[in-house]
Amino acid sequence: MKIIVGLGNPSKKYLKNRHNIGMMVLDAIVSREKLKFKKKGVFAKSEQVSLIIGQEEVTLIKPLVYMNLSGISVKQALEKFRISLENLLIICDDINLPFGKFRLRTKGTSGGHNGLLSIIETIGTQDFNRLRIGIDKPEDSVDLAEYVLSDFSDSEQKQLPEVITKAIEACDLWLKLGTIKAMESIN
Numbered sequence: 001m002k003i004i005v006g007l008g009n010p011s012k013k014y015l016k017n018r019h020n021i022g023m024m025v026l027d028a029i030v031s032r033e034k035l036k037f038k039k040k041g042v043f044a045k046s047e048q049v050s051l052i053i054g055q056e057e058v059t060l061i062k063p064l065v066y067m068n069l070s071g072i073s074v075k076q077a078l079e080k081f082r083i084s085l086e087n088l089l090i091i092c093d094d095i096n097l098p099f100g101k102f103r104l105r106t107k108g109t110s111g112g113h114n115g116l117l118s119i120i121e122t123i124g125t126q127d128f129n130r131l132r133i134g135i136d137k138p139e140d141s142v143d144l145a146e147y148v149l150s151d152f153s154d155s156e157q158k159q160l161p162e163v164i165t166k167a168i169e170a171c172d173l174w175l176k177l178g179t180i181k182a183m184e185s186i187n
Helices: 018-032 067-081 114-123 144-148 154-177 179-186
Strands: 002-006 046-053 056-063 088-094 102-105 129-134
Touching: 002 018, 002 067, 018 056, 018 088, 018 129, 018 144, 018 154, 046 067, 046 154, 056 067, 056 154, 067 088, 067 114, 088 114, 088 154, 102 154, 102 179, 129 154, 154 179
Parallel strands: 002 056, 002 088, 088 129
Antiparallel strands: 046 056, 102 129
């Protein structure tokens, strides 16, 4: 069994923000499979859905906490499903990559991403898979928090369906080939 967590913020206000691209990818997978996310358990800090992709059982998770508390949902999932970190994939935005570019890694720092920082601090390690999706850097005059919490530009929104499709393909490769082999194709 594997878990894919799409990072974002849990409010309609943030639905189409750059920071929510991880959740957008999971929403697209769920839509493709004609499924729905469900909140699991009274104290759950996430919405989840389980499915089979290829021959792999996968649980998709969207945290119901704000980005800077994402580690709570990830730790809860790891404890509930008792999986090793090699079977976990985090999907998030990355301002250090050009829009629509991808980077799959097996470990690394937060790179200034508050969701990744929360996960690292909560689970106590940087050694987990992450698929970073480029959202580009803001101009110097634009506040970083304001930028990631803003919607994609009109031109980016036109390209977004293709970016999300490629992100789903990257997830499928990760499930089929594992991280190291998938990195060769994705990076």
